[in-house]
Amino acid sequence: MIQKSPFQPVWFLKNPHAQTLLANLIHPPLPEVHHETLPLPDGDSLEIARGTAQGESTVLILHGLEGSLKSAYAQRMMNYLNAHNIPAVFMYFRGCNGKPNRSLRSYHSGETDDLKSVIEYLKQTGSKRIALVGYSLGGNVTLKYMGEAPTDDVVVGAVATSVPLQLDVCAARMNRGFSRLYQHDLMRRLKNKVVQKQSILLAAGIQQNPQPLKTFEQFDNTYTAPTHGFKNAQDYYQRCSSRQFLKGIDKPTLIIHSKDDPFMTREVIPDEEEISVQVTLELSEHGGHVGFIGGKLFKPKYWLEPRIMAFIEPCLAQSQQKSEPSFK
Numbered sequence: 317m318i319q320k321s322p323f324q325p326v327w328f329l330k331n332p333h334a335q336t337l338l339a340n341l342i343h344p345p346l347p348e349v350h351h352e353t354l355p356l357p358d359g360d361s362l363e364i365a366r367g368t369a370q371g372e373s374t375v376l377i378l379h380g381l382e383g384s385l386k387s388a389y390a391q392r393m394m395n396y397l398n399a400h401n402i403p404a405v406f407m408y409f410r411g412c413n414g415k416p417n418r419s420l421r422s423y424h425s426g427e428t429d430d431l432k433s434v435i436e437y438l439k440q441t442g443s444k445r446i447a448l449v450g451y452s453l454g455g456n457v458t459l460k461y462m463g464e465a466p467t468d469d470v471v472v473g474a475v476a477t478s479v480p481l482q483l484d485v486c487a488a489r490m491n492r493g494f495s496r497l498y499q500h501d502l503m504r505r506l507k508n509k510v511v512q513k514q515s516i517l518l519a520a521g522i523q524q525n526p527q528p529l530k531t532f533e534q535f536d537n538t539y540t541a542p543t544h545g546f547k548n549a550q551d552y553y554q555r556c557s558s559r560q561f562l563k564g565i566d567k568p569t570l571i572i573h574s575k576d577d578p579f580m581t582r583e584v585i586p587d588e589e590e591i592s593v594q595v596t597l598e599l600s601e602h603g604g605h606v607g608f609i610g611g612k613l614f615k616p617k618y619w620l621e622p623r624i625m626a627f628i629e630p631c632l633a634q635s636q637q638k639s640e641p642s643f644k
């Protein structure tokens with residue numbers, strides 16, 4: 317189902333770049349969490365951060381490209397869940413916890429095996445119901461996981477925000493206009509990580525000087541594709557774009573998307589026949605990329621967190637009712 321979003325931007329923040337920049341530059345207080353290291357099947361590891369609440373229902377948060385718990389949207393979501401006593405776990409993709417990971421591979425927009433490992437770990441440590449919340453790249457991973465194969469039984473639903481549903485379109489969009497500034501900043505971070513892993517790349521015979529690279533496609537051709545088993549960037553984009561997996565989603569899933577997202581064009585928006593009956597695609601005219609600041613002039617409000625939980629909480633509650641025995 318495709319429907320119009322109820323989101324209304326605060327009147328002076330209708331510009332997509334204003335929404336995007338303000339939401340990501342203004343940071344809330346750091347959330348209270350404790351970290352755990354999760355070993356992975358290939359000998360590498362990643363970190364997760366748990367919130368303050370405990371229980372059998374868990375909201376699992378996946379961040380965007382080069383994100384972490386230092387990202388403003390992640391801090392707001394974790395603070396919201398802590399404040400409402402909802403158990404939450406933040407998943408750092410490999411190498412995104414401030415330390416380079418040990419293996420040649422890192423993470424990418426279609427990496428779902430690490431997500432499966434985290435879900436399995438959460439099951440082993442007491443989670444009986446898990447709802448996924450993914451932002452940007454993490455949203456693409458979320459949707460791909462939800463639609464590429466039957467999900468784990470504990471996964472009851474998902475929300476994905478500002479998702480690059482067609483990776484090739486998004487890579488091309490980032491080469492135009494003001495969006496090149498976002499690309500430049502993200503490329504700087506990606507190239508710094510390459511420098512940190514020089515010895516591993518040298519052993520694999522992969523180029524170690526990333527400085528001449530200017531675009532995502534150049535980076536993906538040089539590093540993402542060869543380190544993750546893709547022929548080239550276009551092969552990676554084709555195989556990992558989540559749009560093609562939307563029809564296979566069989567559990568409640570909400571996609572929150574702004575038509576003015578500066579990381580992509582309206583070309584990425586799927587048609588009704590491309591999504592399953594379990595998917596709700598909520599479209600707004602404004603909101604930018606992981607922005608969605610509403611409210612009034614002197615009382616702006618971050619709209620995403622309550623909207624996400626309004627969808628997630630019924631999924632968790634309904635699943636709990638189904639799992640409890642009936643004595644009628």
